[in-house]
Amino acid sequence: MRTYSPKPGEIERRWHVIDAADVVLGRLATHAATLLRGKHKPVFAPHVDTGDFVIIVNAGKVALTGNKRHTKVAYRHSGYPGGLKQIGYDELLTKRPERAVELAVKGMLPHNRLGRKLIRKLKVYPGAEHPHAAQQPVPYEIKQIAQ
């Protein structure tokens, strides 16, 4: 008997919508990463994208524990000498909350070509609205809520 290996055409993809309001950022990201990779499906394979699409709404209301809202810093580099930019999460969460969520999920996906493909199935929106009603996304519930 051969172990099943999914072909690119036969993967069934669903759409999930996650409400990020009052959910801790890292806990939100683990759920999103699991769905994007497809590790919740028995047909999972590490070399193929078997995952679903994930919509995250209310990214602006995501929670950070402890003092991280004031101490955690996101870095990026322009490539030029002295080109290291940094932005505190306090500012990032007000200006571009979707970026904060994307960064957290990206860090939990494989850092390779497949991971870069997986991240494209993640759609993050700062508010409660999303333009993917036509895909009929199913609400995905996260039980643990920040205090």
Next chain:
Amino acid sequence: MARVKRAINAQKKRRTVLETASGYRGQRSRLYRKAKEQVLHSMQYAYRDRRDRKGDFRQLWITRINAGARANGLTYNRLIQGLRLAGVEVDRKILADLAVTDATAFAALVQVARAAVAGAGPTAEAA
């Protein structure tokens, strides 16, 4: 003693190595010295990875069983515990295949495990 000239054998040796190295990247498929070193390594990797493959597949089966078990409300850990208690000897390879191809049979096995875990006492409550 007869004199040995190496031309034919040396050529043959180099040809075999270069043929084995065909498809390798850059100089490693074209220059004998680079190709020889890479072929030696490649054969070691292949030997090692034939053994690693057994573990790789077991890992994949466990991931798939876990996905199937969680869809039925049990973690992998509890499922295996329950199956052992119930004396079910279906191995991971078959369990993973059932999870993919025959969801109802897999769900039935999860039920067996759940009953066995619940019957084992309060220290082993179902997750």
